[in-house]
Amino acid sequence: MIPKVSLDNIDLSFPDASRPDGRKVIYEDFSLQIEKGSFTVLLGPSGCGKSTLLNIINGLLKPNTARGIVIDGTDLRSEPDLSRQMAYVFQGPRLLRWKTLAENAEFGLRGLGVQPREKWRDLIDKYFRAVGLGDAQHLYPHQVSGGMRQRASIVRAWVNEPQILLMDEPFSHLDEITAAEMRRILTNLWTSEEERRTIVFVTHDISEAAQLATDIIMLTPAPSKICLRRKVDLPWPRRMDSDEVIAVEKELRHAFAERAGIGF
Template sequence: MVGKIEIKNLSAEYADKNGKFTVLKDLSFNIQAGEFVSIIGSSGCGKSTLLGVLQGLIAPSAGGAYIDGEKITAPGHNRAVVFQHYSLFPWMTVQKNIMFGLKQVRDLSRAECSEIALGFIEKVGLKGFEHKYPFQLSGGMQQRAAIARAMALDSDILLMDEPFGAIDAKNRSKMQELLLSLWDNEKKAKTVVFVTHDIDEAIFLSDRIIMLTNSLGQIAAEFEVPFPRPRVHSTIRETPGYVSLRNKLMSLFYDENPGAAAGMEYTI
């Protein structure tokens, strides 16, 4: 199986007008091929920088990330990405966006691209919207299209940077179920690295959760999520062990992030 990710002694800096900050320091962990791993942590903990390194958009200052033994130095065809915003190109329709992605990454004829694109548009529930421009769609529909594009690329690895962060709670649950059903039903087992700050989302989706400390981006804790798949929101809360896992994550999250409690986002 392909899509194994190794992160070895990774350090990375984040640069802005005020200078350079080390956001990841000497981080090491592995992700198995076909595994769904969530990275959680409060904002500024370096989780997006970590994903940037995996995308090949951010160069590490020391150490590195490896896919199947090969060091990541640039974006590659073995990875597909969904961002929180602007994954889609606003001047292309939904179908054109997906076809454009396919054309860059896979060697297919126009007709094949079109066919694959329409197939994924149907799978994400956007049938009838294939000729709409992103601005004509709601935020949730835009992310459906972005997921369709990423899935259509048929890469080994899916990198997702808070893809549902800007979507309302009800639609977010639907999107999570959609993502899982797409992931479960793919012929090829995809490795997924999913960055989020939503603990419920992480539990629902993941095989494993990695929590980063809120400074110098090191691993605060790791949790296996052993719940059976397929998962749906209506039953997962009744799964034995759900509440205790959630409580453990919550308390650790607030211990690690004393400031975050004030945000009231995760009140129990």
């Protein structure tokens, strides 16, 4: 395995006045490797520290102590510029409502500052087309559906052609039908590129994890531990109702019950 991201021996706690020792421990001696080119799904209950983990990988949040926060063999703390190889997709689309979808993507390009300006127009066209929004990029967020807004937010990240995409429950606020369509669009985009980007996708949705992941990392409630790590070696495109995906989903439900003490 070639690790794209390696977190080594992370400790993180937050102040919490309701506890006798005044702290809530989120991670203790926590380590995690994410394989290059994988679609890694971090699956865990709300509050276990999934968003926190993305923020640590991105360098936005510093753990209390860590032996390593390593991207491509280099520690992020000695090379903060590494975070410009990463782009975020959040739970809500977070588009600027006074800018068109294309201008929002441009905002993403300006933010990371990794693509030369003369390529912006082509990149924007290319990725809006790739998610089926070729004709909608000149519309404003309020003129399009929630699913289209979330697609635009994926484009805003993807135009940077980042080596790592950090996706924090990007479809959890969408209705199930739209979410299913988004998963198809996302995996089509991801598998269409010869050299696949590394995706770190956070969710608390077990069936979503089974459908999307090449690698599943299941986390327990905080202080969070990895209670299951599993490859999902199924071809693309995947169907949510295929026997194979349903079998993985079942196994994940059992693992949650047995290893994390969470029943469904």
